[in-house]
Amino acid sequence: MTTFNINGQLRFRLTVSGERHLRDHLAREARLCNAASPFSRKIADDESMPKPLPDGRVQMTAWEVFHIFGPQCFIGADPMFERNELEVIQP
Numbered sequence: 001m002t003t004f005n006i007n008g009q010l011r012f013r014l015t016v017s018g019e020r021h022l023r024d025h026l027a028r029e030a031r032l033c034n035a036a037s038p039f040s041r042k043i044a045d046d047e048s049m050p051k052p053l054p055d056g057r058v059q060m061t062a063w064e065v066f067h068i069f070g071p072q073c074f075i076g077a078d079p080m081f082e083r084n085e086l087e088v089i090q091p
Helices: 016-036 062-072
Strands: 009-012 058-061
Touching (some): 009 062, 016 062, 058 062
Antiparallel strands (some): 009 058
16 A cells, blocks of 8 residues: 655645635635734735746645645646646655
8 A cells, every 4th residue: 555644745836716816815814814813013915925846847745735735636727737647746
């Protein structure tokens, strides 16, 4: 049996739809954080946008990928990842 820890890292390339969804998700989270804590520093909409690797791929924890993109992964949806591929990074 093969196991996978959801704290592990995944690498992938986002499609245009995937990038748009990620930006919308992060902007929504920033607005929620800013509204919940009006006296703290304001968070910019794209502040937590992951920096792309030199080859253009993005690397994130698996649980974060599942949380952000899971609801968008269903039959008939725009693909979030190029070629629908996620690379599992071995520890």
